[in-house]
Structure formats: C-alpha cells, structure tokens
Amino acid sequence: MATDIKDSVHAVEAAAVMGLLPARPRLLALGEPTHGEDTLLDLRNELFRQLVEHEGYRTIAIESDCLRGLVVDDYVTSSGTDTLDEVMEHGFSHGFGASAANRELVRWMRAYNDGRPASEQLRFAGFDGPLEITGAASPRQALTALHGYLSARVDADLLPCTGETLDRLLGADDRWTNPDAMMDPAQSVGQSAEAAQLRLLADDLVALLDTRIPHLITTASREDGDRARLYGRTATGLLRYHYWMADTSPARMTRLCALRDLMMAHNLLAIAARCPALVHAHNSHLQRxxxxxxxxxxxxxxxxxxALVSAQLGEEYAFVATALGTIRHQGVDTPPPDTVEGLLYALPEDRCVIDAPRLTAALGDTRPAPRVSPWFGYAPLAPAHLADIDGLLFVKDVPQS
Incomplete structure (x- = not known):
C-alpha cells in the first residue's frame, strides 16, 4: 500500500495543486485544522505568492472580519493612512493580527503593489462576518455606512429613514455586544421592537441600492459599489444573527452556526465575481x-x-484540506498508524501535497480509523471526507511558532 500512496505525493507548490484540478478555479480554498500556527500560514503565504506570479490570482481572502479586512485592503493598495502596526491591530479579528506570518503577508502585498496600476494590484479580504463564538458586533458600522453611501447619491425622499432614526434605533453598541447573550438568549436585543424595525430598514436600504445600480455605476466607482453591497450583506446578516441569538429553541446554535457560514458564503461569492482568489480558513468552514x-x-x-459555495460554483470551487502529524506543544503527538494522518506520517516527506482521489483509490477497501485529538483546538481529518476534497496538504510536524 505504501508504494501506491507514494504515487499520490507531490511537492508543496502551486503548480502541483493546480495539476490536481480540471481547470483554474475562481475560488481555491485552502483549509487548516487548527488556528494560530505560523508554520501553516507561512506555507499559505508561499502558495499565494506562486499563485500570484504564475496563475494570475490577485486576491487572498481569510477567515477574518469582513469589515476590518477593509483596513488591510486599504493599506496594501496604499489608499489608507494607517501604519502597518495599526493595520495589524485593527484590520484582523480572532487575534489573527498578532501573527508574524499574517504581518509578513500584508507587508509583502503592499510591496508587490507598489508602482503597479490598480488593475494589477493584489487585494485583501476578510470573509467572516463581524462575529466571534462569544457574540456578534453591533450592526451600526454596516448600517450607517450603507445609509451614508446612499444618502450621498440618491434623492432624500427615496431613503426609508434618516441617519438620526438609525442612531436612535441602534442605541448603545454594548446592548448588541453583551457577551452574556450567547449563553442566555434573554439578554439578546435581537428580537426587540427596535431590532425588528432595523431589519425592515436594512432590507429597504439594500433594495434601494439594488434598484439604483444603473445610476450608481455611472456616478461612483465600482470599488465604492462593492463596498456598499458588502455593508448591505453585513447589516442584514448581523441583524438576522442577532434575531436568532434571542431564540430559545433547541435549534438555536445549529441556526447560528449555519447563519455565520451563510454570511461567509455570500462574501466569498462576491469575491469570486471579481477575480480568482485564494481562500484560507479552518477546514470546517471550507469542506463540502x-x-x-x-x-x-x-x-x-x-x-x-x-459547501454552499461549491453548490453554486461547481468546478470553479476547489478545496485543499490541510492535515497534520504532530503539534507537540499542544499535546498532539505521533498519529496512530491506522489513521489517515498516521499513513501519511510514515512517508519520508516533511510536507507534501497529496492527490486525494488517488490516495482514496490506493486505500481501496481499507478504512482508516478516525484520529482522536487530545486538544480541543485541533480537528483531525475525517476519513469519510477524503472523497470530497480535491487535494490534501500534509505537514508532518508543526513546531511552536
């Protein structure tokens, strides 16, 4: 069997990844089974460089707050005024701004863009909602930005409300961000009378934006229009998420997890409509x-x-999962030999790209055992998922960052 598995092994290069696919996908998704390891992010950065230089990719999208990501995009395109330190502090969610590898990515993108015309510049996007497991942001930023965009470009009598009305209905932001609301639905404001009115106004603002597109594309840049649509998606998504945070049914967390990924999917489809992108996130957000x-x-x-994006894009969405051997500083030691990770750990390569369909064929009727993680922050590859991935990036040992 080992000889057959070796036939599925390739060097960790963008060309090897692309060689596994029938055509260049609009979204090439690279998953990771744990967050916070710069070894994996350094590999992502190198693959992105190769995709830029040899495959025509111009955008990277990561699992970070989509509104904060605008700060990073402004920096790499030299349209913002923040320093690199400020961008790393304010442009990422989930603590990702503390990563040296993320800092190097941002630095390299800005250097690459220097002196290039806008049409050739690299772009950065966060594609997560302004959400954490512990709660969700106030919809204020997204709603007021959308309202401001429209109020500057359409007749005032077409607007469903004034900015003052939005401000009054939103109230204090800490009402929305109360961390106790995640565990206690009664503490969420998501089903209050004000929130219900805001949902209707957000829907009307998005509809107004959509009905005015022929006019708006002649009076504003495509860039501004794309951002306005992002504000609209984010405002309606956040208000929907807050509504279900106030739900008391047994389906509450199932719905919240699904709604978060729906926001991610809408952002990814908008990115795919613009240009080919490398997408990086946890395997669980990218799998089929x-x-x-x-x-x-x-x-x-x-x-x-x-899964949602793949259902829409078909072969224009590709997923490469990452699997790991050890993360010893987190108590994840040598994988059992009867797991997928154990079989790959026996290979001589420290890191490699695996042709997943060929690996599945090499395994034949052998069903690898699922690996059990001793650490909550690492999710092993589910053997049953092998048939639904296009490629597998395997890293034998992940040293402490």
Whole structure:
C-alpha cells in the first residue's frame, strides 16, 4: 500500500495543486485544522505568492472580519493612512493580527503593489462576518455606512429613514455586544421592537441600492459599489444573527452556526465575481460535507460556507484540506498508524501535497480509523471526507511558532 500512496505525493507548490484540478478555479480554498500556527500560514503565504506570479490570482481572502479586512485592503493598495502596526491591530479579528506570518503577508502585498496600476494590484479580504463564538458586533458600522453611501447619491425622499432614526434605533453598541447573550438568549436585543424595525430598514436600504445600480455605476466607482453591497450583506446578516441569538429553541446554535457560514458564503461569492482568489480558513468552514461541532448544549451540524459555495460554483470551487502529524506543544503527538494522518506520517516527506482521489483509490477497501485529538483546538481529518476534497496538504510536524 505504501508504494501506491507514494504515487499520490507531490511537492508543496502551486503548480502541483493546480495539476490536481480540471481547470483554474475562481475560488481555491485552502483549509487548516487548527488556528494560530505560523508554520501553516507561512506555507499559505508561499502558495499565494506562486499563485500570484504564475496563475494570475490577485486576491487572498481569510477567515477574518469582513469589515476590518477593509483596513488591510486599504493599506496594501496604499489608499489608507494607517501604519502597518495599526493595520495589524485593527484590520484582523480572532487575534489573527498578532501573527508574524499574517504581518509578513500584508507587508509583502503592499510591496508587490507598489508602482503597479490598480488593475494589477493584489487585494485583501476578510470573509467572516463581524462575529466571534462569544457574540456578534453591533450592526451600526454596516448600517450607517450603507445609509451614508446612499444618502450621498440618491434623492432624500427615496431613503426609508434618516441617519438620526438609525442612531436612535441602534442605541448603545454594548446592548448588541453583551457577551452574556450567547449563553442566555434573554439578554439578546435581537428580537426587540427596535431590532425588528432595523431589519425592515436594512432590507429597504439594500433594495434601494439594488434598484439604483444603473445610476450608481455611472456616478461612483465600482470599488465604492462593492463596498456598499458588502455593508448591505453585513447589516442584514448581523441583524438576522442577532434575531436568532434571542431564540430559545433547541435549534438555536445549529441556526447560528449555519447563519455565520451563510454570511461567509455570500462574501466569498462576491469575491469570486471579481477575480480568482485564494481562500484560507479552518477546514470546517471550507469542506463540502456537513460540518459538526460538540457544543455546550450538544452536537451541532450545519453546511459550511464551502459547501454552499461549491453548490453554486461547481468546478470553479476547489478545496485543499490541510492535515497534520504532530503539534507537540499542544499535546498532539505521533498519529496512530491506522489513521489517515498516521499513513501519511510514515512517508519520508516533511510536507507534501497529496492527490486525494488517488490516495482514496490506493486505500481501496481499507478504512482508516478516525484520529482522536487530545486538544480541543485541533480537528483531525475525517476519513469519510477524503472523497470530497480535491487535494490534501500534509505537514508532518508543526513546531511552536
């Protein structure tokens, strides 16, 4: 069997990844099974460089707040005024701004763009909603930005409300960001009378934007229009998320997980409409089969952003999962030999790209055992998912960053 598995092994290069695919996808998704390891992000950075230089990719999208990501995009295109330190502090969510590899990515993108025309510049996007497991942001930023865009470009009598009305209905932002609301639905403002009115106004603002597109594309840049649509998606998505945070039914967490990935999917489809992009996130947000998680009230299952996008784009979406051998500083030691990770750990390569369909064929009727992680922050590859991935990036040992 080992000889057959070796036939599926390639060097870690963009050309090897592309060679596994029938055509260049609009979205090439690279997953990771854990966050916070710069070894994996350094590999992502190198693959992105190769995709830029040899395959025509111009955008990278990562699992970070889509509104904060605008700060990073402004920096790499030299249209913002923040320093690199400020961008790393304010342009990322989930603590990703502390990563040296993310800092190097941002620095390299700005250097690459220097002196190039806008049409050839690299772009950065966050594609997550302004969400954390512990809660969600206030819809203020997205709603007021959308309202401001429209109020500067359409007749005032077409607007469904004034900015003052939005401000009054939104109230204090800490009402929305109360961390206790995640565990106690009664503390969420998402089903208040004000929130209900805001949902209707957000819907009307997005509809006004959509009905005025022929006019707006002649009076504003495409860039401004894309951002306005992002504000609209984010405002309606956040208000929907807050509504279901106030839900008391057993389906509450299933719905919240699904709604977060729906926001991700809408952002990814908007990115795909612009240009080919490398997408980087946790495997669970990019895979085609259902995602699952054990939460405080029991198991939760939902369709990931990757599953939703794949259903729409078909072969224009490709997914390369990452699997790991060890993360010893987190207690993840040598994988059992009867797991997928164990079989790959026996290969001589420290890191490699695996042709997943060929690996599946090499395994034949052998069904690898699922690996059990001793650490909650690492999710092993589900053997049953092998048939639904296009490629596999394997890293034998992940040293401490």
């Amino acid at each position: 089969p259902k995602s699952a998680m054990q939460m405080w009230q029991g198991p939760v299952e939902w369709w990931s952003a990757g």
